[in-house]
Amino acid sequence: MAANRIHNFNAGPAALPLSVLEEIQESFLNFKGSGMSITEISHRSKWFDDVINDAVTRTKRLLNLGKNFHVLFIQGGASLQFCMIPMNLLPDDRSADYVDTGTWSSKAIKEAQIQGKSVKVVASSADKNYTYIPKDIQFCDDAAYVHITSNNTIKGTQWAKFPVTNGIPLFADMSSDIMSRPFDPAPFGLIYAGAQKNIGPAGVCMVIIRDDMLRRIPENLPTMLNYTTYVSENSLYNTPPCFAIYTVQLVLKWLEDTIGGLEKMEALNQEKAGLLYEFLDSSEFYRTTAEPESRSLMNITFRLPDEDLEKRFVAKALKNELGGLKGHSSVGGCRASIYNATTLAAVKALIDFMMNFESKFD
Amino acid sequence: MAANRIHNFNAGPAALPLSVLEEIQESFLNFKGSGMSITEISHRSKWFDDVINDAVTRTKRLLNLGKNFHVLFIQGGASLQFCMIPMNLLPDDRSADYVDTGTWSSKAIKEAQIQGKSVKVVASSADKNYTYIPKDIQFCDDAAYVHITSNNTIKGTQWAKFPVTNGIPLFADMSSDIMSRPFDPAPFGLIYAGAQKNIGPAGVCMVIIRDDMLRRIPENLPTMLNYTTYVSENSLYNTPPCFAIYTVQLVLKWLEDTIGGLEKMEALNQEKAGLLYEFLDSSEFYRTTAEPESRSLMNITFRLPDEDLEKRFVAKALKNELGGLKGHSSVGGCRASIYNATTLAAVKALIDFMMNFESKFD
Secondary structure, eight states: OOTTOOEEOOSSSOOOOHHHHHHHHHTTTSGGGSSSOTTTSOTTSHHHHHHHHHHHHHHHHHHTOOTTEEEEEESSHHHHHHHHHHHHHOOTTOEEEEEEOSHHHHHHHHHHHHTTOEEEEEEEOGGGTTOSOOOSOOOOTTOSOEEEESEETTTTEEOSSOOOOTTSOEEEEOTTTTTSSOOOOTTEEEEEEETTTTTSOSSOEEEEEEGGGGGGOOTTOOGGGOHHHHHHTTTOSSOOOHHHHHHHHHHHHIIIIIIOSHHHHHHHHHHHHHHHHHHHHHOSSOEEOSOGGGBOSSEEEEEOSSHHHHHHHHHHHHHTTEEOOBOOTTTOSEEEEOOTTSOHHHHHHHHHHHHHHHHHHO | OOTTOOEEOOSSSOOOOHHHHHHHHHTTTSGGGSSSOTTTSOTTSHHHHHHHHHHHHHHHHHTTOOTTEEEEEESSHHHHHHHHHHHHHOOTTOEEEEEEOSHHHHHHHHHHHHTTOEEEEEEEOGGGTTOSOOOSOOOOTTOSOEEEESEETTTTEEOSSOOOOTTSOEEEEOTTTTTSSOOOOTTEEEEEEETTTTTSOSSOEEEEEEGGGGGGOOTTOOGGGOHHHHHHTTTOSSOOOHHHHHHHHHHHHIIIIIIOSHHHHHHHHHHHHHHHHHHHHHOSSOEEOSOGGGBOSSEEEEEOSSHHHHHHHHHHHHHTTEEOOBOOTTTOSEEEEOOTTSOHHHHHHHHHHHHHHHHHHO
C-alpha cells in the first residue's frame, strides 16, 4: 500500500503518520461499522461524538491541561484567529503586547490594527531580518495579553523557552510546533494552531482557551466569531469540519499510543533536528540562516552557495524522493520541515543526499 | 470494497457518490503520483492548483455562470456567511429584504441584526409553522439585496421558482439544493452553499459572487472576512481546506461526466422525489408535512400516526440498512434526505420498507 511514497519535507500541509493515513484509507467506505464514510455520517451522531470527545480528551492529556482550559475546533485557520483574538479578548479600552518575529506575527498584529485595536509591538527581530527570537523583553504591566508566534516556519526560528509574563496571559500561535514538546500550560490564556503542520490536515484550527478569558468577550459578536459559541456547543454549533477533526483525533492517538507522549516526541524531534544541524554546521557548502540559539526544531532553513545551485538541489532531491525542500517564496533558499510525522529515516536519507550533492559541487 | 454500505438518508453531512469515495480511497496514500496523500501536498503546488481550478471551472460550466461571477471556497460553513454577507454587502445606510422560511433564514436574519444592520423581513411563513414558501412578495425598491433560503432542510420546503426581484440582487443560501437543478444565475448577486449536502464533505462553503457586488465592500474588514481576499487570491490567501475542496472537485466531475449535467440531475431528482411523494400521498398511515406546492425535492418530511411509531420506524429502518431517517430534533417526525448522491435504488428500497412497515401496523 505504501509503495512509491516519498520523504515529505513540506512546510504545511505536511507529512502525516503513515499508520494514520492507512487507517483512514482502510475505513473510508465504512466507518466503525456505520455503513457510511466518515465524510457521510452525521455530526450529531454517537460516532462523531466519540471522535470529537476523544480528540478533546487526548489534547488535554497530552498537554497536561487543567480543567480550566477548553479545547475548541474552529474553521478558518490561524489566519482567522488573528482577527478573532482581538475581537473577543482585547477590550477597546486596553492594549495588547505583541512580539514580532516574522510574517505570521506581523499578520496577527495587522489584523488587530485593522479593527482599530490598541497594540504595542514590544519586541521585534525585524532589525536582523527575523533571524532570531528577542530576549529580555519588557512587557507592559497592564497589557491585556502578550502575543507570540512560538515557531516561525518561514525564518526557521523558535522560542526555546517561553517568555515570563508575570501574570499577563500569554497567547501563542503554535501552528507549527504544537504537540512537538511538553510545556507548562499555566501561563497561557490562549493557544491556537492550524492543524496542517503537526496534528492533521488543513481545514481545522485547534484553539485552547482558559476559562477566565471568556469573561472578556463583548456582547453582540457574530455567533461564529464568538469563542463562547464553540465552548458552549463543544465546537458543534454548526456542522464542523468532520474529516479534519477525525484525522486530528487519529494523529493524537498516534502521539499517545505509538510515540508515547510529548516527552518522547520531543526527544525524537531533538534527535532529528540535532542530526541535521550537526551536518549543516560541519559543512562549508550549506549554511543555516537562523541564529543558533533561536533555531527551530521544526523548520530548518538553509542556503547553498548560489540560487542556481539551490534550484538544482531542490529538483534533484525530488528525483531522489525527497520532496518539499524549497524555501518559502518570500525568502528563497531551502527548508526542511521536519514535523512530528517526519521520520528519523527521512532525515537520514536527506543528509545522505545532501552529502552526495555537496560532493559533486564542492 | 463497497460491502456493508447502507442506504444513507442523512440531512448533512450526507451521502456522497460511491465512485467518488472509491477514488479518494484508492489514491489516498499517493495522490496523482506525488508520493504523498492529498492531505499532505502543498496548497501552493501544481497538484492542488489543478484541483481548485478544475472545481472552479466545473462550477462555472455546470451553473452556466457568466464571466462576471467568482467562485470561492471559504471555511466556516453557511453559518459564517450569515455574518459575512451583511458585513461585506449591506452598507450601514441601506436596508436588506429577507424572506423567513424557517431556521436557517431566521439565523441569517439574526446575524445581520447582531451587527446592527437594517433588515426588513418582507415575508415569512412562520404563521403556518414554516410549512410553505411565501408567494407574491413585495420587495422594497431600494433594498440592498433580497435574501432567501432556497431549500429548507428542516421543514422540507423549497422554492420551486425563484422570486422576481426586478433588478434587486438576489442572495440565496443554497446549501441543501445547489447543483440539484439548473437555474438562471443572472438575477443572483451572491449564492452560497455549505458543501456537506449536495457537493462534498463538511468543512468548506462554496460562495459565488457577482463582480459588481465587490464594489460595496467597506475598507478595513478583517482580511479573512473580506470577500475580496478570496477573489484576489483564488481562495488561496491562507491554507484552504484542501481535502474538502478536492472532494467537491470529484463530486462536480461526477455530476458532469457520470450524471451528465444539471438537467439530467434534476430529472433524476424529480423521479426520486416523485416516487416517494406519490407513495406518501397514497398512504393513510404516513402523512407529509409541507404544503404540496412548496415541497422539497431534497428533504422529504413526514409523520407517522404517533411518536412511538416514529421511533420504531427509524430504528427498524436502520436494521434494514436504511439510515438517517429521523427528523430534525427541533421538529421531530421523520425525514428522508435524498440529495444528488442518493440513488433511485435507495429510494425504492425505502418505499418497499415503508410499505412493509405500514402493513404491520395499519
